[in-house]
Amino acid sequence: MNDSEAKKTGVLQKLANNDTGRKVVFILGILGIALLFLSSLFSGSGHSSARTTQTASSAAASSVSDDAYAQTLEQELTSIIGQIQGAGKPHILVTLEEGETxxxxxxxxxxxxxxxxxxxxxxxxxxxxxxxxxxxxxxxxxxxxxxRRPKVQGVVVACPGASQPAVQQAVLDAVSAAAGISSARICVVPSA
Incomplete structure (x- = not known):
């Protein structure tokens, strides 16, 4: 046993043998338990209101994330269709069947x-x-x-080149592949 271990053991033995030392350790233990109990009471009430707030904000965030998903998909489709020869500048609307699940x-x-x-x-x-x-x-x-991501209900594409059947078919195929929906859920119309 080295010198520092002997000193630690000596202090603990003195406290255990001393009646006043035992009372001090006992009182400190009771105070520690009381502080733990009080902290759990005060933090517990804060957690329940925080949980309620978190639940309400997650429901609002879900609808915001659904809208953000639709807007992101619209932007990506606009970029893709804008690259199709003869399509022109498209205007796109994406509708969602159901939100994130x-x-x-x-x-x-x-x-x-x-x-x-x-x-x-x-x-x-x-x-x-x-x-x-x-x-x-x-x-x-x-x-x-x-x-699961929100499910796409349908897509409407309005672009100047949609009056040409070849461009209309190319737009239809591109949207079907990018959005992962059948061509029956896509409407491609000519715009002015």
Whole structure:
């Protein structure tokens, strides 16, 4: 045992052997526990209001992100169609069928039940439920596996060159490939 370890052991032994030292350590321990308890009370109320604010802001952010997604897609399609020979400067409108969706982790329970009677058949039942996780602050939420981008409902393209069938078909093919939708959901019209 080196000299510093001997000093540490000596101090701890003095506190343990001294009646006043034990009282001081006990009081410091009680104060520490009380401070931890008080901090959890004050931070717990702040977390619940912060969680409510976070939930409301995430719903608003979801609609903003849907609009931002549509605008980004419109800008990308404008850039692509602008490169098609004879198309001219396009004006594009993208509509979304549904917003961003979340896919949750699911757990399954299987149970086999035996029924007695004239038929004597076995029945199997299956129950599916979302997996719930608990945060450090005690709030619960479903475990998100992935988020899916908003689904495109349709695209309208107005461009001067759409009066020519070859340009109209090229625009239709480009939008279908870029947006990942069928040509039935795309409208290409000539503009002035």
């Amino acid at each position: 979340e896919v949750y982790a699911q757990g399954e329970k299987h149970a086999a039940q035996q029924q007695q009677g004239s038929s004597g058949q076995n029945t199997n039942s299956q129950e599916t439920s979302c997996i719930i996780v608990k945060d450090a602050d005690g709030s619960e939420h479903a475990l998100t596996v992935t988020r």
